[in-house]
Amino acid sequence: MCRDDISIFRNGLAELTPYIPGKPVEELRRELGLKGRIVRLASNENPIGPSPKAVARMKKTLDEINLYPDGGCYELREALAAKHSLSPGHFIFGNGVDNLIPLVVNTFVNSGDEVIIPTPSFAAYRTSTIVAGGIPVEVPLKNFCIDMESIYKAVGPKTKMIFICNPNNPTGTIVYEEELNRLLGSLPPGVLVVMDEAYYEYAEDVRYPDSLLYLRENGNVIVFRTFSKIFGLAGLRLGYGMARPDYVSQMEKIREPFAANRVVQAGALEALADREYIRQVKDVHMMGKQVICDGLTSLGIFFIPTEANFIFADLVVDMKYLFPELLKRGVIIRPGSFWGHPTFARITIGTPDENNFFLEQLADALKLFKQL
Structure with a gap:
């Protein structure tokens, strides 16, 4: 017999919600049927991989x-x-x-x-x-x-x-x-x-x-x-x-x-x-950070100066609208709404090609919202 007034679950679980990681590339392809390029800048991964x-x-x-x-x-x-x-x-x-x-x-x-x-x-x-x-x-x-x-x-x-x-x-x-x-x-x-x-x-x-x-x-x-x-x-x-x-x-x-x-x-x-390889990773990171910071600045976007491999930026548009638009364009970033900042996003610094692709798609998406 099950009594509705007694929970079998541990105390405190009602206060919690599952952790939702950055959207995987495979999931995005399944959901939207995308055939072209997808750049994942959502999970703070090393973009050039291990040694x-x-x-x-x-x-x-x-x-x-x-x-x-x-x-x-x-x-x-x-x-x-x-x-x-x-x-x-x-x-x-x-x-x-x-x-x-x-x-x-x-x-x-x-x-x-x-x-x-x-x-x-x-x-x-x-x-x-x-x-x-x-x-x-x-x-x-x-x-x-x-x-x-x-x-x-x-x-x-x-x-x-x-x-x-x-x-x-x-x-x-x-x-x-x-x-x-x-x-x-x-x-x-x-x-x-x-x-x-x-x-x-x-x-x-x-x-x-x-x-x-x-x-x-x-x-x-x-x-x-x-x-x-x-x-x-x-x-x-x-x-x-x-x-x-x-x-x-x-x-x-x-x-x-x-x-x-x-x-x-x-x-x-x-x-x-492999210290030499770590030095190469840091070089790619520093160059990429400069490219994204310069690109965001040129778009008039406020961002937090970072000491990590990601950038927290105010992309102006509520991410419940901008995030799916960027997904359609093959760009995965992390919406700031997860941390209580609905117009912000956390953007992982990627390879030079990935960073440029992200900035191009972001600029086009923001133009679209300005026209609405």
């Missing part, structure tokens, strides 16, 4: 996929420890950073604990907090930047954790070193700061903080980084966290046994070593 050396090593690993992977990622752990001047015990791995976020929340946050979250930012912070029974305390951005002063003021006796996405997604803005110093220097000892640095390799501003300094001093800091962005391995999912070894040992108790597959571990090792 060819990484691809070659992953292909060799395919002969071993009947075997379970190394659950502890021993080789990768050693390589990252050497790169970041940390001990191997400082590292934990996951199926992307979005796999590590609930792991950290479930390790530290008890029912009723408060978690401070800048907004808009990555949606998984709020989702993971609610599922764990925590209370999200959302602090609005100020001028599209994380408002560190307001975050500090939001700290109370129930605060357990603070999420800082740096550079922030979707705005591309950063928290400066002096701001982070002030926050970390004034927090109570029981408050943990989680630095999500998925885009840190793209940050060029000299004021961008080295969060690992605080970790080396045994601070209450956890740092997330990923192989999905600049390393181009998004389709294989691999993120890593860096934290005090005593924190890692507790997280390991609830970590998935095989959070990183055998193929991606091999690819990540090779990608990490």
Whole structure:
């Protein structure tokens, strides 16, 4: 017998909606029957893909996929420890950073604990907090930047954790070193700061903080980084966290046994070593950023200066109208309505050809709406 007044679902699910990723190219072809070119600038992917050396090593690993992977990622752990001047015990791995976020929340946050979250930012912070029974305390951005002063003021006796996405997604803005110093220097000892640095390799501003300094001093800091962005391995999912070894040992108790597959571990090792290829990716990124910024400026479009591989821009037209028009033209971007900005879009920086195609189609689409 089913009683309508009793829910079988976990508390908090009613407050949540599913995460909707950027529209896949295959889905757009099915929906609109497009035969021509489609440019996907919606998901902040590396537009030129992973290192060819990484691809070659992953292909060799395919002969071993009947075997379970190394659950502890021993080789990768050693390589990252050497790169970041940390001990191997400082590292934990996951199926992307979005796999590590609930792991950290479930390790530290008890029912009723408060978690401070800048907004808009990555949606998984709020989702993971609610599922764990925590209370999200959302602090609005100020001028599209994380408002560190307001975050500090939001700290109370129930605060357990603070999420800082740096550079922030979707705005591309950063928290400066002096701001982070002030926050970390004034927090109570029981408050943990989680630095999500998925885009840190793209940050060029000299004021961008080295969060690992605080970790080396045994601070209450956890740092997330990923192989999905600049390393181009998004389709294989691999993120890593860096934290005090005593924190890692507790997280390991609830970590998935095989959070990183055998193929991606091999690819990540090779990608990490191929510094020349990463330099090429950064060159393509910097040139592309300049092209898109110049193009948006020529169209009179306001955008946020970015330290990430995407640009948050006000395209003037409500995206419920502009987005489908761009889809028909073979351009996929991310509508800002997801973050409460209906005329904004998050635009991934692509290859030179993709960037020019996007700007051409955007200009034509905006002309169409001006005529209406």
